[in-house]
Amino acid sequence: MDTSWINLPTGHPEYVDGRMQFIAFAKQGLFEGKIRCPCKNCKVDKWFPVNDVERHILFKGFYKSYRNWIFHGKGDMVQRMLGSDGGSTSEGSLGNQTGFVGRDNMGGLLRSAFSVNVPPNFPTFEAREDGEWTEEPVLYDTDVEYDYSTIEEDATYKKLLQASEEKLYEGCINFSKLSFLLHLFHLKCIHHWSIESFNMLLKLILDAFTQILDFPSSYYYSKKMIKDLGRGYEKIDACPNDCMLYWGEFLEKDKCHVCGKSRWKTTKGKRGDDVSDQGMNTCKKGVPAKVMRYFPLIPRLKRIYMSSETAEDMRWHDTERLGEGDKKILRHPSDALAWKAFDENHRDFALDPRSVRLGLASDGFNPYRLMNTTYSTWPVVLIPYNLPPWLCMKPSSFILSTLIPGKASPGNDIDVYLQPLVHELKSLWGGVEAFDSFDGVKFNLRAALLWTINDFPGYAMLSAIENGPADHPYRRQGEKFCEKFGTNELGEAPSRPSGTDILSQQEKVEYVYGNSKAPPKKRSY
Incomplete structure (x- = not known):
């Protein structure tokens, strides 16, 4: 059966005709008056009456990955294979098919996160050349059904799936153990709960509802349970003087090879401690003096393509173009000359619309909100510009890459902290293997950093830009930047090399990173 209409806009006449043909085909396999809904939101996971399914497909669009309609037409045979004693829930799902569902589609979330297109142990059917369905289920090879990167991911998926199907307590119809915990973490984030308040809430819940069994009793154990969803980060020790990271070839070092400063925090020593002498005090191993947080980029980009919806949005810049008469309108970074020039110079990169174009932004702030507390945290954020304009600049689309701590700005030494990100960007330029849930295929995922977004001090740090154009009005407005000591900058800009x-x-150049070197001489005007 022709399914090319699925790619058309929902208002297109061929889409409307195709939708009616699908509904007529699906009606042959009604089960208790319902069929699976293949709209973009339900993704063949939920069951509704035919009229509701027809309305979903019309207004929400058809799930584009579902082209072999194995769950429709002869649905009565599917039910015989699964058993039909489960009944239906108020949320439109048949409980005997996907286990416990509740108010949240945790099974769909996990399948998107781990790139699994069908639930485990779920029989799949196919038609013969004569159009008839086979009498026995065809269980495809696990390499086709699942696309795990490692055996560990397979085990992690099954463990989380078990938690998502385990009811919070006997008789609970709204939450599984995993979904309830995710809701708690969501509330913690949006309302800025402290870890102590989170622990107190968990204790109160467990004391009040004794029927809730085997539930995490603290933030620590809760975090261990959901960390496998893949939102973790790496702690990387750094030299207190910003000279180096204890990363890569220096991972096992105990002392900075530039300034000689110990990796460990200086404390008063005790007998039995594994310490190294540092004058009057000692440095206890295991307590790093400075730690940065790095959020790996490659897993996060892979996760974007593991969801069919976001994978489709990442093609927007290539598929949703305006007409010929609107080429001069700048409505998206892909309309800019810089984007087009990049595509012209790197045609192999531009051939695949899934190749990711990134922007980078960074600035410092004081997280304590106190003027008398000296501290400057520098987050480094990435923006995926492939997304449509109403999504790419949403905070939910930003990718936190690095958190750089310190009592002051890292200055030019920020390059030290960007090493892990640069390393991953180099790997992404060549490409890494990923799975596209929208097309259902593996592909070579590539990415490139096109732009940085900063104020002028941040611009100087990230790009080493110190001089501006000779006719720039800011050069003669020194008093507006500093009323007491502001001076005009009249020096000539260097020629462009x-x-x-x-x-x-x-x-x-033999630049030495870190704050241990002698301070630079003051510039004379």
């Missing part, structure tokens, strides 16, 4: 000149100049 070529790429070859820059490379030859950089070969001679």
